[in-house]
Amino acid sequence: MDILRLMTAGSVDDGKSTLIGRLLYDSKSILVDQLEALEKQSKNKNSDGIDLAILTDGLRAEREQGITIDVAYRYFSTPNRKFIIADAPGHVQYTRNMITGASNSDLMIILIDARQGVIEQTRRHSIIASLLQIKHIVIAVNKMDLVDYSEEVFENIKTGYIEIAQKLNLINIQFFPISALDGDNIVDRSSKMTWFKENSLLEYLEQVEINKEINLKDTRFQVQFVIRPQTDELHDYRGYAGEVVSGIYKKGDRIKILPQNIETTISKVETGGKEVDEVFAPQPAVIHIEDDIDISRGDYFVHTDQIPTVDNEFQALVCWMDHKELVPGNKYFLQHRSKLVKAIVKEIDYQLDVNTLEKTPVNDSVKLNEVVRVTIKTASPLVFDSFEKNKGTGSAILIDETSNATVGGVMIL
Structure with a gap:
C-alpha cells in the first residue's frame, strides 16, 4: 500500500483543521478514548457534539485562539491507501512553517471560504505550491452551507x-x-449538492496517481553508509x-563516482x-562495484551519460527560517541529503515577494x-x-554553525 503525503493550506478560519478532523472522524480513524476527550474539550461543537479542529490543533495557544500556528502531522489509512497530512498555518507570519510542510508533500489542499472567494492568501499559497513544484492541487471550497450550497x-x-x-503553470487541479x-x-x-457529479x-485522494511523478530517467544514488562487515562469512x-x-x-551498468569523476x-x-x-527510485538499496575506489558518505553514483552539475558555487532560492537575520558573508553548514559541507552566502541578489512574485532589492539583511x-x-x-x-x-538546508538550528530551506536554481 502506497503513502500519499498531503498538506492543507488556507487563510485563518477557512477550516483546515476541521477538514482534517472530519477526514479522521468519518474514516473511523479516531479511538474511543480520543472521542471522549474531544467531547469534554470541545467549545465550538458541531452536530456530532465535538470540535473537530481540536484533533490537529495540539498547542494550547492554537486551541485558545482557534488558529493553527505550527505544522501538525496526522496519520490515517483506508483500505486503499495510507495518508500523512500536514496541517500548516496560513498566516504570512508562519510562511516558514508552511514551506516546511509543503516540502515533502505530493498534493496540496487549498481551502477557500465560499463567502470570501479567492483572496491574497490563496494567491500566496498557490505561489508556494508553484515554487515547490507540487504536482497536484485540490481547491476545497469550504463552508458551502453558509451560501446555501x-x-x-x-x-x-x-x-x-x-x-x-x-x-503559475499549475496543471493538475481538482475542485x-x-x-x-x-x-x-x-x-x-x-x-x-446533487449538481456536483464528481467523487x-x-x-x-484514494485514487490520485502519484507514482508517475517519480523520476526514473536521471540516475542519482547517494551513498549513506559503506557496509564492510569483515567477518569470516x-x-x-x-x-x-x-x-x-x-x-x-542494474548489474553491469557503467557508472561514474562523483565528485571524484571515476568510472x-x-x-x-x-x-x-x-x-x-534492478533497483529503482525511491527504493533503499546496496550497490556493489567492480573496482576498489575510495568512496565516502555523500558521494554519488550516476550513469555516465546522465551527469549532474558538480560545482562549489550555485544560485538558489532560500526561505529564511531564523530570527537571527541573514547577512551576506555569513557562514553555515549546508546539508545536502547525506552530504554536510561548510558554506558561505556570498551574495543576496533579490527578495521574492510570495504574494506577487515581484523581485525587490534587499537593503542590508x-x-x-x-x-x-x-x-x-x-x-x-x-553534486x-x-x-x-x-x-x-x-x-x-542551511544550518547555523553554533546552535545547529535549521535556518534556511534551499531550492537550487
Whole structure:
C-alpha cells in the first residue's frame, strides 16, 4: 500500500483543521478514548457534539485562539491507501512553517471560504505550491452551507482560481464544494449538492496517481553508509548503502563516482537483504562495484551519460527560517541529503515577494519568513541538479554553525 503525503493550506478560519478532523472522524480513524476527550474539550461543537479542529490543533495557544500556528502531522489509512497530512498555518507570519510542510508533500489542499472567494492568501499559497513544484492541487471550497450550497458561487470561485493557476503553470487541479463542519463531500458525497457529479474528496485522494511523478530517467544514488562487515562469512563484502533518489540501476551498468569523476561498473545490486536484477527510485538499496575506489558518505553514483552539475558555487532560492537575520558573508553548514559541507552566502541578489512574485532589492539583511535569491559557495564540490529538474538533488538546508538550528530551506536554481 502506497503513502500519499498531503498538506492543507488556507487563510485563518477557512477550516483546515476541521477538514482534517472530519477526514479522521468519518474514516473511523479516531479511538474511543480520543472521542471522549474531544467531547469534554470541545467549545465550538458541531452536530456530532465535538470540535473537530481540536484533533490537529495540539498547542494550547492554537486551541485558545482557534488558529493553527505550527505544522501538525496526522496519520490515517483506508483500505486503499495510507495518508500523512500536514496541517500548516496560513498566516504570512508562519510562511516558514508552511514551506516546511509543503516540502515533502505530493498534493496540496487549498481551502477557500465560499463567502470570501479567492483572496491574497490563496494567491500566496498557490505561489508556494508553484515554487515547490507540487504536482497536484485540490481547491476545497469550504463552508458551502453558509451560501446555501450555491452552484453559482462555486463556479465563480472556480473560474477565478483557474486564472491564477494558468499564470503559475499549475496543471493538475481538482475542485470540490465541501462543508467540513457537516461533512458534505468529504468522505461521502453530499445529498445537498446533487449538481456536483464528481467523487468525494476522500475518494479522489484514494485514487490520485502519484507514482508517475517519480523520476526514473536521471540516475542519482547517494551513498549513506559503506557496509564492510569483515567477518569470516563476509570477508570480502563491500557494499554502498543508500536511497535511489531517481532512476534505475542494474548489474553491469557503467557508472561514474562523483565528485571524484571515476568510472566503474556495477557488479551487484541488493534491496531488502536480497540480490535483485534492478533497483529503482525511491527504493533503499546496496550497490556493489567492480573496482576498489575510495568512496565516502555523500558521494554519488550516476550513469555516465546522465551527469549532474558538480560545482562549489550555485544560485538558489532560500526561505529564511531564523530570527537571527541573514547577512551576506555569513557562514553555515549546508546539508545536502547525506552530504554536510561548510558554506558561505556570498551574495543576496533579490527578495521574492510570495504574494506577487515581484523581485525587490534587499537593503542590508534577510528577515524571518522572507524568500530570497542568493549565491552560495561551499568548501568542497557539491553534486546537484536544479530543484525544477530533480527535487531530491536540488534541495538542501542551511544550518547555523553554533546552535545547529535549521535556518534556511534551499531550492537550487
